[in-house]
Amino acid sequence: MMVVALGFALGALLVGYLVRPRRPYPEKLTPYESGNPPVGEPRWRFSVKFYIIAMLFVLFDVEAVYLYPWAVVLERIGLYAFVEMMLFILILLVGFIYAWRKDAFVWD
Amino acid sequence: MSPGAFAYLGGMVLACAALAISRRNPVHSVLWVLVMFFHLAAIYLLLGAEFLAAVQVIIYAGAILVLFLFAIMVLNIRQEEMGPRFSGGWPLALALVLALAVMLLGAWGSLRLPEAGPFGPELLAQKGGHTKALGEVLYTTYLLPFELASLVLLVAIIGAIVLAKKRLK
Numbered sequence: 001m002m003v004v005a006l007g008f009a010l011g012a013l014l015v016g017y018l019v020r021p022r023r024p025y026p027e028k029l030t031p032y033e034s035g036n037p038p039v040g041e042p043r044w045r046f047s048v049k050f051y052i053i054a055m056l057f058v059l060f061d062v063e064a065v066y067l068y069p070w071a072v073v074l075e076r077i078g079l080y081a082f083v084e085m086m087l088f089i090l091i092l093l094v095g096f097i098y099a100w101r102k103d104a105f106v107w108d
Numbered sequence: 109m110s111p112g113a114f115a116y117l118g119g120m121v122l123a124c125a126a127l128a129i130s131r132r133n134p135v136h137s138v139l140w141v142l143v144m145f146f147h148l149a150a151i152y153l154l155l156g157a158e159f160l161a162a163v164q165v166i167i168y169a170g171a172i173l174v175l176f177l178f179a180i181m182v183l184n185i186r187q188e189e190m191g192p193r194f195s196g197g198w199p200l201a202l203a204l205v206l207a208l209a210v211m212l213l214g215a216w217g218s219l220r221l222p223e224a225g226p227f228g229p230e231l232l233a234q235k236g237g238h239t240k241a242l243g244e245v246l247y248t249t250y251l252l253p254f255e256l257a258s259l260v261l262l263v264a265i266i267g268a269i270v271l272a273k274k275r276l277k
Binding site: 047048049050051052053054055056057058059061062063064065066068069070072073076077080081084085087088089091092094095096098099102103104 | 182246
């Protein structure tokens, strides 16, 4: 099974490599930037507002992970598990509403 | 887990970790850590710990590394890239690491595995897997710590906004 899967993946890449045309020219090799020629450095100091978005993503991602074992055992534990997860989400909803009210999702 | 699979995955984890600390470009380092996390997740998966594998991919590879990338972007790392990757303290660091390795190898002989807990392979198989067994305990016996986790997350959400928001309403 492993050999077939590996063979198929590598075989497909190899066939593509052998069959596809290769006609590079300078314009084709430049990084794509919506059709415009790239100007200046690609990396500069990003604004800290990106950091808030990433931080909130991490936190709500952790919340989502708790839903995975919960969904698996919900049938077995029943209403009890349902109520406690609603409480869990409710507490985090307070954080969500706080973030919303403080314009954490607004791009200023 | 077959020895071949473990040899490949373990070797890749070590190689990616070494690449991550030796690359000069911090973005490349983060990408090597990403490859390392996926191999770690595969080890967990082959050991039958599928929830841990999911956490590894969703939280570590999906969220923490994105945070690392954003942190790199927010910091000014141009100067960092100009200098040498390792400072002059590396002989001392190497000596400390070797000393630790000798200590660990010395302690290997006196290693005693503890008595197996109730969640052995048989019970996990009977419960229908690692995730189900974990869920059953987490949402019944450890109900309070689980609910407290939401409060910890709430504090972190508010803290992140208060610290990083430019113009707080």
